[in-house]
Amino acid sequence: MSKKKTAEQKIIEKHTEALHRGFQDWPTLEFGLPPTMFEDKRWTPELILSTWIQAQTGNIPDNGLEYRIGDSGGGFDVLDFNFLPEEQWTPKNVKIDTSLVLNKRNDGLAIITIPVPFYGAAMSFGSISLNTMLSKAMAAYMMGTFSNTGEGGYPDELIPYKDHVITQVATGLFGVKEETIQRARIVDLKYAQAAKPGLGGHLLGDKVTLAVAEMRESVPWISALSPFPFHSVYSVEDHKKHIDWIKQINPRALVSTKVSTTIDIDMVASGSYDAGTHVLNIDGGYGGTGAAPDIAKKNIAMPTELAIPRVHKHLVQEETRNNILLIASGGIRTAYDGLKAIALGADGWIIGTAELVAIGCTRCANCERGRGCPFGITTTDPELSQLITPEWGSQQILNLYKSHENQIIDACRKLGLTKVTDLRGRTDLLKYCPERKHK
Numbered sequence: 426m427s428k429k430k431t432a433e434q435k436i437i438e439k440h441t442e443a444l445h446r447g448f449q450d451w452p453t454l455e456f457g458l459p460p461t462m463f464e465d466k467r468w469t470p471e472l473i474l475s476t477w478i479q480a481q482t483g484n485i486p487d488n489g490l491e492y493r494i495g496d497s498g499g500g501f502d503v504l505d506f507n508f509l510p511e512e513q514w515t516p517k518n519v520k521i522d523t524s525l526v527l528n529k530r531n532d533g534l535a536i537i538t539i540p541v542p543f544y545g546a547a548m549s550f551g552s553i554s555l556n557t558m559l560s561k562a563m564a565a566y567m568m569g570t571f572s573n574t575g576e577g578g579y580p581d582e583l584i585p586y587k588d589h590v591i592t593q594v595a596t597g598l599f600g601v602k603e604e605t606i607q608r609a610r611i612v613d614l615k616y617a618q619a620a621k622p623g624l625g626g627h628l629l630g631d632k633v634t635l636a637v638a639e640m641r642e643s644v645p646w647i648s649a650l651s652p653f654p655f656h657s658v659y660s661v662e663d664h665k666k667h668i669d670w671i672k673q674i675n676p677r678a679l680v681s682t683k684v685s686t687t688i689d690i691d692m693v694a695s696g697s698y699d700a701g702t703h704v705l706n707i708d709g710g711y712g713g714t715g716a717a718p719d720i721a722k723k724n725i726a727m728p729t730e731l732a733i734p735r736v737h738k739h740l741v742q743e744e745t746r747n748n749i750l751l752i753a754s755g756g757i758r759t760a761y762d763g764l765k766a767i768a769l770g771a772d773g774w775i776i777g778t779a780e781l782v783a784i785g786c787t788r789c790a791n792c793e794r795g796r797g798c799p800f801g802i803t804t805t806d807p808e809l810s811q812l813i814t815p816e817w818g819s820q821q822i823l824n825l826y827k828s829h830e831n832q833i834i835d836a837c838r839k840l841g842l843t844k845v846t847d848l849r850g851r852t853d854l855l856k857y858c859p860e861r862k863h864k
């Protein structure tokens with residue numbers, strides 16, 4: 426075998442090396458990253474590194490690095506599980522079921538089952554590169570779960586993986602066509618994103634290349650703005666009309682509805698159930714985005730961990746909880762965050778930023794600019810985006826998925842469960858850890 430290293434191997438080595446240096450000298454590295462990552466208590470350098478290690482190996486780190494929580498002093502970081510004494514664990518010879526059924530309405534539409542209780546986040550062509558999109562879609566295909574096109578259109582390159590790609594219809598209707606809706610097994614109506622509720626989307630002109638503009642049917646190098654809200658939807662009845670419109674175009678598709686965690690999120694959930702949605706995605710504060718001001722990201726939406734039990738309890742009271750799938754997103758970084766979301770009342774979760782960390786994101790917060798991403802992840806520059814190849818990227822993400830799957834099995838075993846679905850709403854299995862709060 427040739428000893429000559431491929432460009433890809435060199436990038437991986439350089440990145441791993443830099444990560445292992447402990448981030449102390451990042452600003453002086455050739456990547457030129459700003460030091461913003463030092464201030465990120467949610468995604469600590471240790472958590473970034475342990476996520477990267479999982480993406481490289483498919484396993485949790487074996488050197489004691491923290492892979493479950495960050496250091497925010499709140500939210501998921503101050504919750505933990507009350508694991509049982511070892512003699513009460515589910516025996517090793519008992520198989521743990523980690524699968525999730527996505528259609529609970531019993532309405533004659535397809536019963537889609539995914540092998541793990543999570544799927545990939547919506548990230549649009551334009552906000553990320555085509556190769557990053559392909560990496561996500563190929564990983565979802567290999568895992569048997571889903572990825573999501575986001576709101577920037579459906580590139581043809583994703584068609585081979587279409588059975589595992591959700592297509593999104595958002596307020597800008599960028600790239601939305603009848604054929605893309607007909608292609609999908611799940612159509613996602615995005616009403617809001619909790620990182621920027623009430624603000625819509627803003628893809629800076631720098632990233633609207635010829636290819637991105639063509640896909641979005643917009644003007645190159647001019648910012649692509651998605652309005653807020655859908656100007657055709659101001660009530661539950663309008664929402665129902667929207668769902669009926671999707672069903673008219675694709676009667677086989679399941680419908681997912683993405684909403685942000687506003688104060689009346691429980692009422693929104695009821696209305697969305699009545700309108701006919703199959704999957705309700707509640708997107709809580711701290712979700713990742715490269716296009717929202719800090720004031721919006723951190724201060725408007727309700728944190729995910731508060732919104733989940735509110736919605737869960739409300740739907741239980743209304744006796745509709747078992748007919749709708751509740752998927753949590755927004756700030757879910759690890760398998761443990763996801764499992765805590767289920768214990769609080771969700772059915773499953775969406776993995777977003779962690780997928781990008783798996784392919785080299787260091788959380789430098791430079792995603793908005795066209796050539797801003799030093800690792801070619803969120804860039805739309807044709808040259809820079811070649812730093813990620815779909816083959817390498819999908820394997821990294823798949824490894825992370827596999828590591829998360831193993832952690833789900835391990836945690837269920839330690840809680841004496843045989844099915845991850847039995848964890849739903851089991852707040853009694855959680856404990857509060859005040860010692861992790863900041864003084």
Ligand code: SF4
Nearest residue numbers: 786789790791792798
């Ligand atoms: S995707 Fe790229 S630009 Fe954005 S935070 Fe990660 S490394 Fe930085």
